[in-house]
Structures are given as C-alpha cells and as structure tokens.
Amino acid sequence: MKDIVIDKIIKRIHDNSLPECPINLETNVLRKIQQRSLPDESTLGWLNLLFNKTGFVISTFAIVVILSSIVSVSLIKLNYLETTNYLANKALGFNTVTDSQSFQFIIK
Numbered sequence: 559m560k561d562i563v564i565d566k567i568i569k570r571i572h573d574n575s576l577p578e579c580p581i582n583l584e585t586n587v588l589r590k591i592q593q594r595s596l597p598d599e600s601t602l603g604w605l606n607l608l609f610n611k612t613g614f615v616i617s618t619f620a621i622v623v624i625l626s627s628i629v630s631v632s633l634i635k636l637n638y639l640e641t642t643n644y645l646a647n648k649a650l651g652f653n654t655v656t657d658s659q660s661f662q663f664i665i666k
Contacts, residue, residue: 580586609615
C-alpha cells in the first residue's frame with residue numbers, strides 16, 4: 559500500500575514540467591564567471607576606489623606639489639644663507655685658519 563502511494567507521488571512529481579528559465583540566466587552566469595576570473599576585490603579594491611574618485615587624486619596631487627615646493631624653497635634659502643655666510647667670512651678674513659693656502663704657506 560505504501561509503495562503504491564509513494565510511486566504515485568513520484569510519478570506526479572516526474573510528470574510536472576520544469577519551470578521556465580529566467581530570461582537573464584545567461585547574463586547572470588556570464589557575470590558570475592567574469593567576477594570569479596577578476597582579481598580579488600579585497601586586495602586592490604580600496605586602491606581602485608581611491609583612484610576612481612577625481613577629488614582624491616586632485617587633492618593628493620595638490621598636497622604633493624605644495625610640500626615639494628616648500629621643501630625646495632627651504633633648501634634654496636638654506637643654500638643661499640650658507641653661501642652668504644661663507645662670502646661674508648671670506649671678505650672679513652675669518653677663514654684664514656681654514657684656508658688651504660695659509661696651511662701651504664706655513665708648511666713651506
């Protein structure tokens with residue numbers, strides 16, 4: 559008796575037609591394949607997100623330009639001050655002890 563009931567249920571399930579595939583099934587499958595073939599988003603995703611935003615790139619570029627300008631001007635000014643001090647010491651004769659010509663004269 560039980561076998562007959564089970565057979566009827568199986569026959570009824572077997573006779574039911576399969577539901578239609580969704581229209582966008584092929585698109586969904588292709589999208590999943592592409593997603594799995596791309597590199598992992600967790601490793602480079604944050605970097606990609608940062609560079610996709612033009613505001614971030616422009617502000618970073620502006621900060622780099624400003625900092626490099628400050629460093630360049632500071633180094634030029636420091637070099638100018640050192641040159642000025644050297645020329646002032648030489649004009650006043652404060653560098654006679656360190657002058658190589660003086661040492662050569664003393665040694666000879």
